[in-house]
Amino acid sequence: MSHLPRLTVELAVLLHTQRVAALGTLDAQGLPFVSMVPYAIAIEPGLLVLHVSGLAAHTGNMERSPAVSALVMRSEVAGEPVHALQRVTLSARAETLAPEHPLYAACRAAYLQRFPEAEPMTELPDFRFVALHLQQARQVAGFGAARSVDFDTLQEALRTLP
Numbered sequence: 639m640s641h642l643p644r645l646t647v648e649l650a651v652l653l654h655t656q657r658v659a660a661l662g663t664l665d666a667q668g669l670p671f672v673s674m675v676p677y678a679i680a681i682e683p684g685l686l687v688l689h690v691s692g693l694a695a696h697t698g699n700m701e702r703s704p705a706v707s708a709l710v711m712r713s714e715v716a717g718e719p720v721h722a723l724q725r726v727t728l729s730a731r732a733e734t735l736a737p738e739h740p741l742y743a744a745c746r747a748a749y750l751q752r753f754p755e756a757e758p759m760t761e762l763p764d765f766r767f768v769a770l771h772l773q774q775a776r777q778v779a780g781f782g783a784a785r786s787v788d789f790d791t792l793q794e795a796l797r798t799l800p
Contacts, residue, residue, distance in 0.1 A: 642794065642798060644779075645777060645779050645783065645785060646791055646794055646795055646798070647798070647800075648724065648777075648779045649726060649775075649777050649779075649787065649791075649792075649795040650794075650795040650796070650798035650799070650800055651800040652710060652711075652712065652724050652725075652726060653679060653710060653726070653795060653796065654679065654798075654799060654800050655800065656710050656711070656712070657676055657677070657752065657753075658674055658675065658676050658677065658710075659674075659675055659677050659686075659708040659709060659710045659728075660672050660673070660674060660708065660709040660711075661673050661674070661675045661688070661696055661706060661707075661708050662706060662707040662708070662709070663695075663696045663699035663700055663703065663706050663732075664699055664702075664703045664705075665695065665699055666698075666699075666702060671695060671696065671699055673694070673695065673696045675688050675690065675696070675708075676688075676689070676752075676753060676756075677708070677710075677770075678745075678748045678749040678751070678752040678753065679748060679752075679796055680741070680744050680745050680748040680769070681748070681796060681797055682744065683741065683744070684772070684792075684793045684796045684797065685730075685741075685745075685769050685770055685771050685772060685796075686708065686728070686730070686769075686770040686772065687745040687748050687749045687767060687768070687769060687770070688732075688767070688768040688770065689749050689753075689756060689759065689760065689765060689766070689767055689768075690765065690766060690768055691762075691764050691765050692764040692765070692766065693764055697766070697768075700732040700734070700768060701734060704731050704732045704733065705729075705730075705731060705732075706729075706730050706731070706732045706770065707727060707728065707729055707730070708727070708728045708730060708770065709725060709726070709727050709728075710725065710726050710728070711723055711724065711725035711726075712724045712725065719781070721781055722780045722781040723778075724778065724779055724780060725777075725778050726775050726776065726777045726778070726787070727775060727776045728770070728772055728774075728775045728792075729772070729773045729774050729775065730770040730771055730772045730773055731770070731771045731773065732768050732769070732770055732771075733768065733769045733770075733771060734766055734767075734768050735766065735767045735768065735769055741769055742767060745767045745769055746760065746767055749767065772789065772792045772793075772796075773789060774786065774787060774788060774789060774792070775787040775792055
């Protein structure tokens, strides 16, 4: 990883070490809705993977309007300034994957590698995998260290294991 720019390395570490994101969707009235979702990374083809219930509000929201945003951030540390927390806001397009979809097997494998305890839930009929096709991002790597991140740099960060 040493040949990569420092902020790209920090982005890779953030995405690979954190396991949950705040997912922003739009409800049926067009109002913003934020929920917590565990996520995995499917290195090939370079996307985030969610496993969601059809009963969850965010699932219906993504099906109606696939433009989503996800915030991944470091946990707060007592006594440290919260304004410097490392974080990235990702813009993406959500795609629900049917079992016959070409990405399904890779996404399922990536999710279960990160969350093996979720395997029984994959057998429940109301759960499905959703691929978040990343488009761009805004990274804050600390106080005064922020940048816009393009698609190619996001892909590089996803493929870089810390």
